[in-house]
Amino acid sequence: MSRWIRYAGLVLMPALLLSVALLGCSGEKKREKKGGDDSTKDGEPAAGEMKPIKVGKNVIAGVVKLGKEDPDYDKLNAELKKKIDLKPKDKGACEEAYKQTLWIVDKDTRGVKNVAVWLMPEKDDEFFNVKELVEKKQGFKPVVVVDQPHCQFEPRVLVLFPDYIDPDKPGSAEEPKYVKTGQKFYAVNPATIEHNTKVQPPRGAGTGMNKILPSKSSSKDKPETGIDVMAATGLKPYDITRGEIKIACDIHPWMEGAAWAFPHPLATTTDAKGNFEIKNVPDSGKVRIFVWHEKAGFVNEGGNKGQVIDVSDAKQNFTITDVK
Numbered sequence: 001m002s003r004w005i006r007y008a009g010l011v012l013m014p015a016l017l018l019s020v021a022l023l024g025c026s027g028e029k030k031r032e033k034k035g036g037d038d039s040t041k042d043g044e045p046a047a048g049e050m051k052p053i054k055v056g057k058n059v060i061a062g063v064v065k066l067g068k069e070d071p072d073y074d075k076l077n078a079e080l081k082k083k084i085d086l087k088p089k090d091k092g093a094c095e096e097a098y099k100q101t102l103w104i105v106d107k108d109t110r111g112v113k114n115v116a117v118w119l120m121p122e123k124d125d126e127f128f129n130v131k132e133l134v135e136k137k138q139g140f141k142p143v144v145v146v147d148q149p150h151c152q153f154e155p156r157v158l159v160l161f162p163d164y165i166d167p168d169k170p171g172s173a174e175e176p177k178y179v180k181t182g183q184k185f186y187a188v189n190p191a192t193i194e195h196n197t198k199v200q201p202p203r204g205a206g207t208g209m210n211k212i213l214p215s216k217s218s219s220k221d222k223p224e225t226g227i228d229v230m231a232a233t234g235l236k237p238y239d240i241t242r243g244e245i246k247i248a249c250d251i252h253p254w255m256e257g258a259a260w261a262f263p264h265p266l267a268t269t270t271d272a273k274g275n276f277e278i279k280n281v282p283d284s285g286k287v288r289i290f291v292w293h294e295k296a297g298f299v300n301e302g303g304n305k306g307q308v309i310d311v312s313d314a315k316q317n318f319t320i321t322d323v324k
Contacts, residue, residue: 050170052129053121055266056283060119060309062316063274064291064299065110066103071295071323076100083254084151093193094151094252101156102256102295103323104272111274112320114157115293116260118267119278120306122286125173127165128264130280134164134181139280140265143184145220146229146247146257148195148213153247153257157294159267160185160245160259162235178236178263185235188226189213195249199233202242205261206235210250237263240290241304258294286310296320 077100084094104113121127133139140161147154162185163178171177187197198210209232218226229235235245238261247257260267270276281287288306291299299318300307309316 048172050173050176051126052167053126053282055128055130055280058281058283058311059277059279060281060314060316061277064112064115064270064318065274066105066112067319067321069323071103076102080254087252090193093191097151101152106273109273113270113272114155115270115291116157116159117276118262118290120288122288122308127170128266129167130164130264131167133280143223145186145188145223147220148189149191151252151255153255156257157269158259159269160235160261161265162230162261163237163263165263185230186223186226187229188218188220188223190219191215194251196251197227198248198250199229200246201233201235202238205238205245206233209233235261237261281311284311289316291318293320295324296322
């Protein structure tokens with residue numbers, strides 16, 4: 001019997017040792033997988049993910065003014081008149097459109113209206129974490145309306161906030177992960193003549209749209225009776241180096257407008273005196289500021305790449321020197 005036990009031990013021992021070795025390798029593999037996991041520590045983003053920048057209570061404000069050179073207003077008005085006169089049937093309804101609106105400049109302050117001003121993080125792989133603002137419905141307009149009361153778009157330039165970057169799963173700078181803000185964007189027509197609203201987004205910003213708006217069919221008081229542009233185009237934030245979202249009316253070709261869509265609400269347009277104010281700016285660090293006019297283009301240093309500023313420099317003034 002003892003001889004048989006010794007024989008069995010000699011046969012079974014190698015198999016037992018092999019099993020232990022395999023079990024050890026399996027455990028080691030599990031430990032290696034755990035060590036190389038993509039999960040993050042202390043809220044740090046995983047490799048390749050965008051980095052969140054916390055918004056704060058800072059405010060950046062300023063004024064955009066026109067330099068010494070004036071646009072040729074007479075020429076602009078003459079060109080406008082020539083186009084409107086080609087539509088004699090609509091001349092009465094378009095009577096208020098004879099004054100150009102490309103350059104609206106305050107006579108006393110030289111401030112320029114309808115200049116888009118916005119901020120972006122200093123680096124391309126960063127994003128403003130605005131989830132809390134969206135949840136509280138703060139810092140942005142839930143409804144944006146472009147009106148067409150007399151053959152001109154009002155406002156002529158707008159900023160939109162259709163989506164924000166998901167701070168839980170932000171994605172990469174090349175492919176951010178967006179969440180809808182719920183903002184609505186309507187086009188309305190209270191005029192006595194028919195219009196069409198044509199929206200031409202640059203690549204990556206949504207799909208184009210060209211829809212008829214019957215006369216007296218809608219108004220800014222009841223914008224939901226107009227065209228739901230956001231739903232029709234699927235507008236979303238995009239690479240701003242591709243340019244603005246163009247708005248036009250094929251029936252009245254002198255009607256032109258522009259919009260920009262951002263993944264945050266740190267954007268605005270200047271008022272009649274050229275003033276602007278951006279709230280919810282981070283409390284510290286650097287950001288990029290962009291200042292854009294429909295005719296002059298980017299007024300800030302760095303063009304469409306933005307001008308780096310410290311958020312402590314709360315006063316930012318700009319002068320348009322090239323009226324083209």
